[in-house]
């Protein structure tokens with residue numbers, strides 16, 4: 075593929091320090107991901123997937139190795155610079171949606187713009203635009219508890235998109251959803267990837283969810299055990 079990688083990782087390792095001593099979670103991970111890729115990450119429970127996503131998202135620091143995000147070696151950045159890079163480049167989506175229960179959907183989606191210092195009128199305009207994009211334009215005044223789980227995940231995706239990220243990191247985004255709703259959410263990721271060129275990296279335990287991606291990376295015991303293309307026959311009717 076042409077151009078600069080969005081992610082370049084070499085010799086990456088992570089040990090968690092615990093009372094019982096260091097717990098090795100990742101060892102010697104080497105990976106390059108280019109803009110526009112759609113990568114599924116699989117592997118058994120405890121194999122290091124979330125640890126890896128937290129490192130990709132600069133939510134945690136590696137114990138060894140190097141990580142460049144969008145061409146910048148993250149180790150060279152101070153805390154504020156790192157926060158700026160993260161907020162500017164990455165949108166996060168989590169299994170549990172992580173919406174604020176007490177505020178309406180517009181305010182939930184607009185939240186990252188408060189940190190970015192954007193004024194209220196502009197925040198509301200952009201949040202409405204993102205809710206429209208995920209098919210929930212009419213629900214802006216609702217609270218999270220008044221909509222379904224699948225709709226809440228759409229709101230979380232709208233929130234992830236509000237800073238116009240180049241990269242979406244999603245850790246088991248369909249883990250709480252039934253199969254039909256999961257496929258709808260995957261359709262949305264596919265659309266963002268295909269139509270807007272957003273790079274998507276997504277953790278899942280489900281092979282049919284992984285089949286929406288173009289590339290599959292598998293972790294076993296903190297090691298990268300497999301990295302290859304995804305066969306695309308299994309969800310032909312949904313593509």
Ligand SMILES: Nc1ncnc2c1ncn2[C@@H]1O[C@H](COP(=O)(O)OP(=O)(O)OP(=O)(O)O)[C@@H](O)[C@H]1O
Pocket residue numbers: 090091092097098099117118119120121122123124125126
């Ligand atoms: N904060 C922590 N402190 C200590 N050990 C941790 C911590 N977080 C994770 N670990 C350990 O690191 C290893 C990898 O955990 P991780 O959460 O990355 O796995 P995972 O692949 O995401 O699993 P799952 O599929 O269950 O979400 C496991 O052995 C886990 O117990």
Ligand SMILES: [Mg+2]
Pocket residue numbers: 123124125
């Ligand atoms: Mg996990």
